[in-house]
């Protein structure tokens with residue numbers, strides 16, 4: 007049995023305008039058990055709207071150690087059995103940067119995961135902060151740990167102060183437990199007039215993605231503008247679309263000594279729209295949960311109606327797979343049907359996943375017997391088509407393809 011990590015969740019004031027509990031209305035509460043590499047984690051939400059500025063956010067913040075453990079326990083993406091393309095539009099990111107930055111500008115990308123975007127930045131002629139750090143490694147590491155995982159203020163290492171023409175933060179800000187302190191820390195990295203480039207999910211246009219469990223802030227261009235104004239930035243560009251992921255928006259701000267005051271009255275006007283978007287997002291999330299049950303039932307039907315001996319193969323050893331498998335097992339009248347977890351990630355091979363009796367293995371075409379029917383449930387969000395192509399390349403005469411998260415059949419050959 008995997009260990010469930012709990013923490014203490016503390017309510018905070020409005021991140022945008024600082025209004026306290028007396029001016030906050032709870033829109034909904036939720037909690038979820040989230041699977042990571044080693045452990046499971048309970049995330050809690052008290053989704054709240056500020057009466058003063060209309061901002062919608064999760065008012066509960068976990069202890070520092072919880073975020074640190076959670077994010078260090080994430081799955082790495084690297085694989086040797088499938089080519090994983092970036093899940094963002096590289097050209098779109100570069101176009102925006104080229105509009106605002108001079109050639110050879112010095113950049114710092116924060117929250118860069120595997121550094122997928124670094125190579126493109128270097129190729130485009132920018133000077134990018136990488137692993138050959140300017141400050142002592144330990145000082146930088148402590149600082150990064152503070153920024154990413156504890157979400158709290160940390161003074162930038164001396165050698166990094168005012169060292170960059172731009173800081174890039176793609177899909178980072180919505181995860182911050184203490185965004186004001188974080189933004190002020192980042193401000194310390196920038197030269198006077200330096201640019202902060204942010205992409206985050208858009209609450210109104212993509213409410214489901216905005217409300218993902220790891221997010222504290224459900225942002226729109228208006229609320230993000232107020233947030234960065236408060237931290238000493240002036241916004242020079244926002245775009246509703248034009249982010250490198252379909253569910254995001256982009257914002258470019260400049261460090262200034264005279265930021266415009268946050269436009270609270272302007273924000274208040276959007277309050278009803280934000281509330282409606284929140285409720286829509288919650289509906290879509292409920293639909294997503296229903297989809298998992300639909301997937302389990304589709305697998306059950308495929309197994310029951312199979313004219314041949316049958317195996318169920320999950321592709322993507324993750325939470326979605328785990329939840330569908332756990333729903334599926336009680337539906338099947340027999341334990342004789344094998345339910346197997348596959349994943350292309352090197353790191354997941356040989357690991358244990360809740361809901362499965364077998365360990366995670368890499369998909370190897372020679373392990374798929376042509377005489378059997380393979381019911382394949384694809385659970386790797388973002389790479390569904392790539393994995394479908396991979397399965398088709400096995401050349402099996404009989405297989406069914408399902409989109410696990412979508413709760414629908416992709417094909418039945």
Ligand SMILES: [Zn+2]
Pocket residue numbers: 020021022023024025056057058059060061
């Ligand atoms: Zn507020």
